[in-house]
Structures are given as C-alpha cells and as structure tokens.
Amino acid sequence: MIIDETTVKDGIDARIIGKLIARHETERGRLERLMDYYLGRHAILGRKRAGETYSNNRLVCNHAKYIVDMIKSYLIGNPVSYSCAEEYDIEPLKNCYLEQNIESVDCEIEKLAGIYGTGYELIYADEKSMPRSACLSPVNTFVVYGMKVGRKPLFGVHYYKRLDIDGKTAGVTCMVCDDKTVYTYENDADSFFNMKLVSEEAHHFGAVPILEYVNNEERQGDFEQLIPLIDAYNVLQSDRVNDKEQFVDAFLFLTDIDIDSEQAKKLREERILMGYEGATAQYLSKVLAEEDIAVLRDNLKQDIHRFSMVPDLSDESFGNNLSGVAIKYKLLGFEQHIRNKERYFAGALKRRFELYNYFLTLKGSMEFVPVHRVDVKFTRNLPVNELEVSQIINNLTGVVTNETLLTQLSFVNDPKEEAELAKKEKEMDYIKGGLFNDEQKNKAR
Numbered sequence: 065m066i067i068d069e070t071t072v073k074d075g076i077d078a079r080i081i082g083k084l085i086a087r088h089e090t091e092r093g094r095l096e097r098l099m100d101y102y103l104g105r106h107a108i109l110g111r112k113r114a115g116e117t118y119s120n121n122r123l124v125c126n127h128a129k130y131i132v133d134m135i136k137s138y139l140i141g142n143p144v145s146y147s148c149a150e151e152y153d154i155e156p157l158k159n160c161y162l163e164q165n166i167e168s169v170d171c172e173i174e175k176l177a178g179i180y181g182t183g184y185e186l187i188y189a190d191e192k193s194m195p196r197s198a199c200l201s202p203v204n205t206f207v208v209y210g211m212k213v214g215r216k217p218l219f220g221v222h223y224y225k226r227l228d229i230d231g232k233t234a235g236v237t238c239m240v241c242d243d244k245t246v247y248t249y250e251n252d253a254d255s256f257f258n259m260k261l262v263s264e265e266a267h268h269f270g271a272v273p274i275l276e277y278v279n280n281e282e283r284q285g286d287f288e289q290l291i292p293l294i295d296a297y298n299v300l301q302s303d304r305v306n307d308k309e310q311f312v313d314a315f316l317f318l319t320d321i322d323i324d325s326e327q328a329k330k331l332r333e334e335r336i337l338m339g340y341e342g343a344t345a346q347y348l349s350k351v352l353a354e355e356d357i358a359v360l361r362d363n364l365k366q367d368i369h370r371f372s373m374v375p376d377l378s379d380e381s382f383g384n385n386l387s388g389v390a391i392k393y394k395l396l397g398f399e400q401h402i403r404n405k406e407r408y409f410a411g412a413l414k415r416r417f418e419l420y421n422y423f424l425t426l427k428g429s430m431e432f433v434p435v436h437r438v439d440v441k442f443t444r445n446l447p448v449n450e451l452e453v454s455q456i457i458n459n460l461t462g463v464v465t466n467e468t469l470l471t472q473l474s475f476v477n478d479p480k481e482e483a484e485l486a487k488k489e490k491e492m493d494y495i496k497g498g499l500f501n502d503e504q505k506n507k508a509r
Contacts, residue, residue, distance in 0.1 A: 065084065065087065065088065065206050065207070065208050065209065066208075066209050066210070066211055066215070067084075067208055067209075067210070067211070067218070068210075068211050069210040069211065069212065069218065072218060072219075076219060076240055076242065076247065078249055078257075078258065078259040078260065078261065079257075081221065081238055081240060081249060081256070081259065082256050082257040082258070082259065084206075084208065084221060085221065085223055085238070085256045086256070086257075088206050088221075092203065095180055095202060095203050096203070098179050098180055098181075098285050098288060099179060099180075099203075101126075101128040101287065101291060101294070102126075102128050102129050102132060102179045102287075103129075104124050104126045104129065106124045106126075106128075106294065106295065106298055107295050107298075108122045108123065108124060108295065108298040108299060108302055109122050109124065111299075111302075118306070119305070119306040120306065121302050121305040121306050122298075122302055123298060123301045123302045123305065124298060125294075125297055125298055125301055127287065127290070127294050127297065127368050127372075128287040128290075128291075128294060130374070131178075131286050131287045131290075131372045131374045132175060132178040132179055132285075132286050132287065133175075134374050134377075135174075135178055135286055135374060135401075135402065135405070136171060136174045136175050136178055137445050138398070138402060138444060138445050138446075139174060139402055139405060139406060139409070139442060139444075139445075140167070140170050140171055140174055140409075140442065140445075141445030142442075142443040142444070142445050143167040143170075143443075144167070144170060144413065144440060144441065144442055145440075145441045145443070145471075145479070146158060146161075146417070146438060146439070146440060146441070147438070147439045147441065147467070147471075147479060148433060148437050148438045148439065149437045152431070152433045152437060153430065153431065153433075154421075154430070154433055154438065155430075155481075156424055156429045156430040157417070157420050157421060157424060157430060157433075160194060160195055160196075160420060160424070163194070164196055164197065166197060169185065169197045169198070169199055170413075172199040173185055173199050173277050174277070174409065176199065176201060176202060176277075177277045177278070177279040177409075178279060178285060178286040179285050179286075180202040180203075180279075180285055181202075181278075181279045181280070181282070181283040181284045181285045181288065182202045182276055182277065182278055182279060182283050183199065183202065183276075183277040183279075184199070184200040184201070184202060184205040184206075184207070184220075184222075184274060184275065184276055184277070185197050185198070185199060185200065185274070185275045185277065185412075185416065186198045186199075186200050186220075186222065186241075186273060186274055187269060187273040187274075187275070187416065187419050187420070188267070188273065189267070189268070189423070193427070195269075195419070195420045195423045195424065197416070200222055200274070204222060204223050204224050205220070205221065205222045205223075205274065206220070206221055206276075207219075207220045207221075207272065207274055207275075207276045208220070208221065217271075217272045217276075218242065218272070219240055219241060219242040219243075219272055220240070220241045220272050220273070220274025220275075220276075221238065221239070221240050221241075221274075222238070222239045222241075222274065223236065223237065223238040223239070223256060224236070224237055225237075225254065233254045234252070235250060235251055235252040235253065235254070236250065236251050236253075236254065236255065236256055236259070237249070237250050238250075238256060238259060241267065241272055241273050241274050242272060243270065243271050243272055244266060244267070245264055245265065245266055245267065246264070246265045246266075246267050246273075247261060247263070247264055248261070248262050248263040248264075248265075249261055249262065250262050268422075268423055268426055269419040269422055269423050270418070270419065270422035270423075271415070271418065271419055271422070273419060275412050275415055275416060275419075276412070277408070277409060277412045278408045278412070279405065279408065280404065280405070280408070286372065286374075287372060289371065290368055290371055290372055293364060293367055293368050293371070294368065296364055297361070297364045297365065297368065300357070300360060300361055300364065301361070304357060304361075373397050373398050373400070373401035374398060374401075375394065375395060375397075375398055391446070395446075399444075402444075406442055409442075410440045410442070413440050414435050414438065414440060417435055417438055417440075418435050421433055421435075441471065457469045465483075466483045466486070467479045467483045
C-alpha cells in the first residue's frame with residue numbers, strides 16, 4: 065500500500081489507521097477467493113443443473129494447489145543457506161535461525177506468497193530477548209510505503225478481531241510498527257475506527273519489523289491468472305462423468321407396445337420386456353465423442369502447465385531414462401520462472417538479515433556485518449547425481465577453495481562450518497598417526 069509521506073508527517077494516529085484498514089479490506093474478497101481455490105473450494109461446487117433428473121457431479125481437479133506446492137518445494141524444499149566473507153562471523157545469527165527452525169517459516173511465507181501474491185513476516189524479541197520470526201497472513205496484514213523513489217517502508221499494520229469463548233467478536237486489536245516503536249490500538253466495538261492507543265513499546269530492530277515478501281512485480285498469486293482455465297477443466301471433467309451417468313439412464317423408446325406407468329416401473333426394476341410382433345425397443349442417447357473430449361482435456365491441461373510455467377511431472381516425457389542435463393532442459397522455463405521469484409525472496413531474506421544483525425549487534429552478541437557481504441544460496445530440490453558431483457569436486461580440488469566446493473553438495477547446509485570440521489578432523493588424524501608411529505618405534509626398540 066502506497067501513501068504520500070506527508071500524510072503521516074505529524075505521526076500515526078487511529079484515524080489514519082482506520083482508513084488504511086478500510087482500504088485494505090476492499091481486497092478481502094479477492095484474497096479469500098484465492099485461498100478457496102488453493103483449498104479445493106472451486107466455483108464448480110456451486111453449479112446447479114436445470115432439473116433434479118439431470119446428473120450434477122462436481123469434480124475439483126486442484127491444479128491451484130499443485131502449482132503452489134510444486135513451486136514452493138522446488139524453490140525452498142532444501143533450506144536456504146547463508147555465507148559471508150571470511151573477515152565476518154555470522155554464526156550467532158545463524159544459530160538464531162537454527163533455534164527457531166527458520167526454514168519452516170520460509171516455507172509458510174512462500175506458500176502464502178504463492179497463493180496471495182504477497183506474504184508477511186513479523187520479527188520480534190521473545191521472552192529471552194532473542195530475535196524471532198512469525199508468518200502473518202496478507203488477509204489482515206500490510207506494509208505502507210512512501211511515494212518517493214525507492215518506496216521506503218513507513219510502517220507495517222497487523223489487525224484482527226478478538227473473539228470470546230462463544231466465537232463472537234469481543235473487540236478489535238491493531239498492531240502498528242514503524243522503524244522504532246510498536247503501537248497497539250484497541251476498540252471494544254466491532255470496528256477499526258475510533259480505536260484507542262493502549263501501549264507503545266520500542267523494538268530495537270532499526271527498521272520496520274514487518275517484512276513483505278513479494279511474489280512478483282504485480283503481486284499476483286502463482287495460479288491467479290489461470291482460474292478461468294482451472295474452472296474450464298473442472299467443468300469438462302464433471303460433464304464427462306455426468307454424460308456417462310446419463311448414458312446409463314438413457315430413455316427407452318418403444319414402438320407398437322402399450323404399457324402403463326406401473327408396467328414401466330416394473331420394467332425398470334426387473335429389466336424384463338415381453339416380446340410383441342412388430343414391436344421395437346431401443347435406447348435414445350447421444351453419442352459420446354471420447355476422442356474429441358480427450359483432446360480438449362489435454363489442451364486445457366497443457367495450457368494450465370504452460371502458462372503457470374510449472375511442468376507436469378506425471379507426463380510421459382519425464383521418463384526414468386532421462387539424464388540430469390535432459391531434465392534441466394525440460395525444466396528450463398520453470399527454472400526461469402523460479403529465478404524471478406528467487407530474486408524477490410532473496411531480497412526480503414536480506415532485509416531480515418539486516419534486522420537480526422542490528423538487534424544482535426546492539427546486544428553485543430555479534431559484530432555488524434554489511435548485508436552486501438552476505439550471500440543467500442538457494443539449492444534446487446531436484447534429484448542429484450552425487451557421484452557426478454563428487455567427480456566434479458575432485459577435478460576442481462586445488463583450483464577453487466574447499467568451502468566453494470562444499471556448496472555443491474546438497475546435503476551440506478553450512479559449507480563454512482563443514483570446511484572447518486573437515487580441517488579439524490584432518491588435524492586429529494595427523495596427531496593420531498604421529499602417536500601411533502611413536503608407539504611402533506618404542507616396540508621396535
């Protein structure tokens with residue numbers, strides 16, 4: 065959300081917050097629709113047929129969930145790793161990440177960004193004065209930016225309704241965070257207007273502690289533009305089943321036979337028909353052009369995967385006999401799409417690093433580390449030929465540093481720490497080897 069900086073030049077007040085929340089609430093319908101599609105609550109479920117005698121199967125083929133989950137797993141299915149120049153030590157910060165299992169927070173944020181187009185993270189200090197992260201939903205969270213070049217974040221807002229034990233609204237609460245202070249507003253009525261400021265608390269992170277993770281420049285979900293295609297696929301699959309049922313329940317056309325309603329019911333139950341001279345009986349049904357339907361279904365499915373840039377891994381083209389290079393060529397479009405998402409995600413992770421670093425520096429737990437000296441590495445969640453990778457590492461030994469070589473191993477999360485452990489282990493082997501030789505010499509004497 066973008067506003068003119070002069071709007072809050074005299075400070076943030078409840079009137080401004082109420083108006084911004086009302087503006088954000090206009091997006092609620094879109095956001096709820098996107099979550100419905102991810103959860104499988106598609107438009108086809110509300111379809112009604114002309115009469116009770118018509119079949120009304122409503123099948124949901126949840127391509128929306130497939131797209132989001134596939135992208136999330138490919139991008140951050142393997143934990144993000146961090147490294148920096150040798151003159152800096154970021155171990156205290158990385159320990160903060162490890163203690164709270166930060167990769168789970170990353171996965172949840174990426175999922176929300178894939179569904180809604182944006183995801184939010186709140187950085188706070190726990191009861192032990194350690195920095196921690198929590199995922200916030202875009203349904204009730206937003207960041208306000210200034211209109212000047214650079215779009216500086218002015219403050220973040222997280223609001224919600226307080227529910228009593230019966231699930232009824234007992235009031236509302238709003239948390240507003242600028243670069244220094246966390247403000248809490250409340251109202252005992254079910255309204256975000258006329259709220260009262262109830263508390264102010266400094267947060268010591270040096271910047272707005274609510275971070276926005278943008279999915280793309282347009283802030284759209286991974287499947288948002290594909291909803292019409294998903295709906296069309298659901299309708300086609302549902303109607304295929306409906307046609308099959310109606311084919312079974314086709315009308316029986318009788319000629320030169322006179323039967324009443326009771327006889328017709330008996331015929332339907334017992335499925336026995338008396339023979340009459342000159343009489344005929346045949347079913348009235350439409351011909352099902354399965355080949356044409358299959359072509360249309362495959363075209364819709366291909367369009368969904370083509371425009372989402374997410375491959376259909378169940379396709380026959382992904383056979384077991386493909387080499388790693390061949391698979392990468394097939395995933396080229398997908399990889400380019402992920403690269404764009406990675407750029408936005410990495411930018412937000414660096415902003416998180418800055419906030420954690422600022423807080424820990426104030427505590428004296430670590431020294432200040434310029435964020436441009438930190439590398440954020442994503443490891444694609446793909447099958448890896450470890451033997452081929454090990455051969456590459458052997459060929460490059462002595463050409464590049466051991467730490468760089470270790471980054472090529474998917475099972476090594478911290479190359480710097482692994483390199484130090486390997487060095488210590490080698491030193492211990494040398495020590496043990498020296499002692500063993502001395503013992504041999506004594507025995508020989």
